[in-house]
Amino acid sequence: MAKVDTSLVAHLPLFEGVRPDDLEEILREARSARYPRNTAIFEQGADAQSFFLLLHGHVRAAKTTPTGEQIVVRYVAPGETFGLAMAIGAPHYPATALAVDDSVVLIWPNSAWPRLIDRFPAIAANTLQTVGARLQESHTRILEMSTQQVEQRVAHALLRLAKQSGKKLDHGIEIDFPISRQDIAQMTGTTLHTVSRILSGWESQGLVESGRQRIILRDPHGIVVLAERTADGGSA
Amino acid sequence: MAKVDTSLVAHLPLFEGVRPDDLEEILREARSARYPRNTAIFEQGADAQSFFLLLHGHVRAAKTTPTGEQIVVRYVAPGETFGLAMAIGAPHYPATALAVDDSVVLIWPNSAWPRLIDRFPAIAANTLQTVGARLQESHTRILEMSTQQVEQRVAHALLRLAKQSGKKLDHGIEIDFPISRQDIAQMTGTTLHTVSRILSGWESQGLVESGRQRIILRDPHGIVVLAERTADGGSA
DNA sequence: CCTGGTGTTTGCGATAGCGCAAAACCGGCC
DNA sequence: GGCCGGTTTTGCGCTATCGCAAACACCAGG
Structure with missing residues (x-):
């Protein structure tokens, strides 16, 4: 050895x-x-x-x-x-x-x-x-888990992962190990379906880019904003 | 001193x-x-x-x-x-x-x-x-919080309180300090309204007896049963 | 290149529990 | 003994999220 x-x-x-x-x-x-x-x-x-x-x-x-x-x-x-x-x-x-x-x-x-x-x-x-x-x-x-809705919790979870194990890219941060929708669901107390929907939504807004067991935060700041949202949509 | x-x-x-x-x-x-x-x-x-x-x-x-x-x-x-x-x-x-x-x-x-x-x-x-x-x-x-519904979480919370700070009575266990519905809600990630409803229900089944900032488990075993319920009602 | 399998997306109904509101209750204090 | 404030109860509509199911996409292996 x-x-x-x-x-x-x-x-x-x-x-x-x-x-x-x-x-x-x-x-x-x-x-x-x-x-x-x-x-x-x-x-x-x-x-x-x-x-x-x-x-x-x-x-x-x-x-x-x-x-x-x-x-x-x-x-x-x-x-x-x-x-x-x-x-x-x-x-x-x-x-x-x-x-x-x-x-x-x-x-x-x-x-x-x-x-x-x-x-x-x-x-x-x-x-x-x-x-x-x-x-x-x-x-x-x-x-x-007691006070926030699922979307915010997922945002927080991703930010923590990015901080702990994020790989800095030219534009964005990639989570540096294989992680599935199911895994994120199990971190945030929800279902993989809901996580999938949320990530799809974020992807179409350009906040993230993701695929099979792979997640890249393209706009970390935008995710921070989401994470801190009080609860009221705010979409004028 | x-x-x-x-x-x-x-x-x-x-x-x-x-x-x-x-x-x-x-x-x-x-x-x-x-x-x-x-x-x-x-x-x-x-x-x-x-x-x-x-x-x-x-x-x-x-x-x-x-x-x-x-x-x-x-x-x-x-x-x-x-x-x-x-x-x-x-x-x-x-x-x-x-x-x-x-x-x-x-x-x-x-x-x-x-x-x-x-x-x-x-x-x-x-x-x-x-x-x-x-x-x-x-x-x-x-x-x-991730896997159980509110009723089971409240049951678990009460059992833990009873174990930690329960006063044995002739028939039942009393939680030995003032605790409100709101407090229990804040322990279980729900609202005082839901806790109130649950306790009312239990009271009418003789499982607990409760009042202003006071809770007595009259049938601790019955509460254990509730706490361990899988999720399917079981009322056939 | 085809195939199997795991992971992902998406639709659609069902519902547990929330949120608001109002009323009843209770206990202590003056 | 009556009043006041915090606590509890309860009704009712709403909705975020689940649960199921089916279709897809993608990677790995043969």
């Missing part, structure tokens, strides 16, 4: 405040693995045995109900951790992680966690911050 | 793994305060200067949109922490905290936080667990 260069990960929030030689020790406890597109990294409900740091690619974390409906909890971008079940005291993974693109991850056994935070308290503090940030995002999402 | 007896708080999750004499030192850094019913403890957007531990009473954390709509993020029960903005790296409180009942809290200045987690790493770990638990709850809530 190839050794991971510390310089690749030293700047990540997770390791802020960790000394370089400590970092080397930390990385020695991890192994790396590659997951091809559309393979599962772990399944919801499985015993949580490891936690992960995404190096390359994109991972979708999704939760499934007993009746089979799914929601997307989040998309993981390179540099972010996921599968932190142990850190937050859960014995099982609360969601399923799927590589939506060929992905490379670092994997630590859960048994390493107590030792890590004991020796490097900064890691606990950093993790607390990122989990806290995710909590805030969740609350924002709940707020949106 | 009266000194806080360590035995009152020693068993709380926050202090798990902290030695009794350390605990005393920790408590010395806090002051306590009393907030009468319906007074604000802090406002959304204000500089986060302190974090809190609720000793008695009940606190509602709510988020407001720019346009004035509100959602209830959670109800804080005695023994729980709130206002952890600093711990999660936020310079401002992301929500407003209101004492919904006469409440007593311990208050630490944020400046104490770095020192605390430095000297007592268990506190960081414990906080990570509770924040993680809240994150999971948020995800569950998002899942519910």
